[in-house]
Amino acid sequence: MTRAYPLMSIVADFTAGPPNLPGLNQVSLLPTVAGKGTNVRGWSVSRGRQYELDVVQAGMASLDMVDSPEWLNPVNATSPFNIGSNQLLPYRCVQIGAWWNPATQNLAGNLLNATNSANIGGTFNPYYCSFESGIGFVGTLSGSPSLTQSTAQAFDQTHSLAIGFTGASDLPGFGFLTVPGQTYTMSAYVYVPAGVTVTAKFSNFPGALGTTIASATSTVTGAWQRLVMTGVPSGCVGVCSFQQASGSFPSTVYVDAIQLELSSTASPFTITGPTFYPLYTGYIERYPQRWDMSGFRGLKPLECVDALSPLSRTEITQSYAATIAADSPNLVIPYNDKSSPQTVQLPQGGQPFIGYTSLGTNGQVNFSGDTFLDGSEAVSLLQQNLNGAVNSGSLITYQGTLQGQITMNPQAFTIECWVKLNAGMPYFGAASLKNGENLNTEPYGPSFGIGWETFLSGQLGWFYSDPNGTGASGYLPGWGGFADGKWHYLVVRLIGSSQLNAIVDNVIGGVVTLSPSQSVQLNNFYLEAQTYWTNPTTDYAISNLACYPTLLSTTQVGNHYQRGIGYLGEKSGTRALRLLTQYWSSNVVTDAGKTMMAQDYSYNGRYMLDVLQEIAQTEHGSCWADTAGFVHQDSRETRYTATQSVTSQFTFGENTAAGELPYLTAPEMDYDPTYVYSQANIVSAGTGTTLPPIVNTASQTAYGQRILSLTLQTANDWDAQQAGQFYVQRYAKPAGAPGTNVPPRITKLTIDPSSNPALWTAALSLDYGDRITVKRRTSAGVTISGDYYIEKIDHHANAEASTWTVDYELSPVFVSQAWVLGDSVKGVLGSTTTCVY
Secondary structure, three states: OOOOOEEEEEEOOOOOOOOOOOOOOOOOOOOOOOEOOOOEEEEEEEOOOOOOOOOOOOEEEEEEEEEOOOOHHHOOOOOOOOOOOOOOOOOOEEEEEEEEEOOOEEEOOOOOOOEOOOOHHHHHHHHHHOOOOOOOOOEEOOOOOOEEEEEEOOOOOOOEEEEEEEOOOOOOOEEEEOOOOOOEEEEEEOOOOOOOEEEEEEEEEOOOOOEEEEEEEEEOOEEEEEEEEEEEOOOOOOEEEEEEEOOOOOOOEEEEEEEEEEOOOOOOOOOOEEEEEEEEEEEEEOOOEEEEEOEEEEEEEEEOOOOHHHHHOOOOOOOOHHHHHHHOOOEEEEEOOOOOOOOOOOOOOOOOOOOEEEOHHHHOEEEEEEEEEOOOOEEEEEEEOOOOOOOOOOOOEEEEOOOOOOOOOOOOOOEEEEEEEEEEEEEEEEEOOOOOOHHHHHHOOOOEEEEEEEEEOOOOEEEOOOOOOOOEEOOOOOOOOOOOOEEEEEEEEEEEEEEEEEEOEEEEEEEEEEEOOOEEOOOOOEEEEEEOOOOOOOEEEEEEEEEOOOOHHHHHHHHHHHHHHHOOOEEEHHHHHHHHHHOOOHHHHHHOOOOOEOOOOOOOEEEEHHHHHHHHHHHEEEEOOOOOOOOEEEEEOHHHOOOHHHOOOOOOOOOOOOOOEOOOOOOEOOOOOOOOEEEEEEEEOOOOOEEOOEEHHHHHHHOOOOOEEEOOOOOOHHHHHHHHHHHHHHHHOOOOOOOOOOOOOOEEEEEOOOHHHHHHHHHHHHOOOOOOEEEEEOOOOOOOEEEEEEEEEEEEEEEOOOOOEEEEEEOOOOOOOOOOOOOOOOOOOOOOOOOOO
16 A cells, blocks of 8 residues: 555544543544544644744744534534533644555554554554563453463464453553554464464544454464454554454463554555654644634634643642641641731641740740741841850740640651751750650750751751650751851651651661650640750751651652752753643653752742743753643753754755755745844742843954843853853854854745655654754855754645645754763764863
């Protein structure tokens, strides 16, 4: 079977919206049979950006639909697109794609080849049709058969799928995409033991257990037999399943050399064939309702957007309070009140606590006296010894609680807080006060409790003192405990087996063994500042104390710490992945990145796309959605390391005899100063530093001041300085200028695959960021040649006219061979290596 046009697939899933991809419920927007259903007369796609420094815009698609049955009319209650779980709502999933064999330039071969996968809904499992590299695409539809990769029998090469049938309900199988109305032939080789028969079924989905397109049952035992099934699917998803038809259980049947082809007969088995190329995956945003033919034929020019659009409306909501609330504390004291008494929250209920203040001579408790890392208020305590008094009980200041209490289980309990120690000898934590004990007169904290105290060495440490058992104390891991004027995250955990450990700034200390009580009542949460031992001043601030009736895991503790510091120093790609995982889905591709990011406190209340683009700008990467609907967060080196970007994928030019692919008309080039800079004014957000202007003197002399002003979310000034140097070097001249060694930017390069089948592979496979070569020979004998990155792609297809053109906007490859520190190949210095960024 040969043809010079790809097989199109245009589907929608009216059961799902963002962040999903079309899944098992997808339906075709093309006619399922001749003259039935909706049809797409034409479609267009626009994705990408104009310039290298520009941001990628949300990809747009338009579908010129003929809707005679009014299936896309939301008022039509009988529409199959608007019944049950199907709903004609904005932002329903949509995908435009095409099948094409790049090797044979037609549709011949096995659709179940390793370039395709059972990726319905985003799960990627390549089809290893001879099972040499795995069986991950095969699953269980019903029952409990065993599925293993086996070498006991093999038809093709050395492996097969071994199915262990245990009962009549066992039904293993796999799914695949189909185009309704097309004739398919499904085949598989089976090796069946004596006394057993097995039936293979080619079915529509939904209804894989009953709606059979075709089936075949084995008639041979002890040898390989090919089962062939031919039919026409009515839906967009097909299933091939296997079921033991007769014989005793258990039994083992081997399956090998599976093949699905666009044909009415089975061809010799092959592991190669057409590839499915998604061209656009997104969401139907608008369903305009129009009619022609005197109002008797519906027209639906559907307007679609890709993942960047819903991301632009996805709000980030994050705070320290929300982070700790997710781990179910039973007591929280934020210490962010503007005045006394402080608020004590009991999320799990209990007798309310009442705050109190006890001031020593020259002592102060200052609500809003300090600021926590995220900008919220914090309480500070100050006790001064102005006269050098010794062991004076009047030099003790307390901020504490009365009346309420919570129960501490010494086998599972966590207490945490943040402290900023400026000077002196503080004591703070949770007390278990005895009857008659007056904490306000105790310079060394309570007799019993859990928290933090100052040792005679002047160092802050942790302590646990049990009313009915033994206690322990120790120094803080990772921090000497001396005053340094910085915020620190302190944790004491009772971890079970009568053991305890302390954590400071996510550094986990060793385990200490205790002999604790069965339970302890904590009835005073206190902050103490004293100068009892003649120290002149004790000055510190506290924020966000919390207790948990459980052991917090190291992951939970780590999350609290990172949220407290705003994930300072997080790599750009790691940050993007964290946000996308939380607010989007796992359908993402991220590079770890190189830039250490500033705190993320400002993200709260902002929208995802805005933040992702800010991260990309700081990294000098980009944020975009690919043709399959996956969101990408590229780093500065993605284009130097990604397979499609490292080397040119295709060469376009006039010399077709030399293998160059023809463009439709001569490329349109631009030579302009839009992104040309002689000076960079950079602010490093992590430190708040405004760097001195970074000037390229030669460029400024040549064309005056062209200033790039940016605030980069860098954690340090060095990264911001390096970025500024990069900008005034890379963009010192327009592309194509003498000395740049690159050709001019191309604003439009058009190809016409509908008139030249040799162009289909390029038209279907090229995506944003891919690298191509363009050669242009002018009438004056000037040859312009160079490598380019694709920045923008526009498809224009008209089914009725059988036309399809693709426009590309391209930026030159400034660095033909990148040098990447630490890379085994790209980290090798050459004679022309220049450190850029």
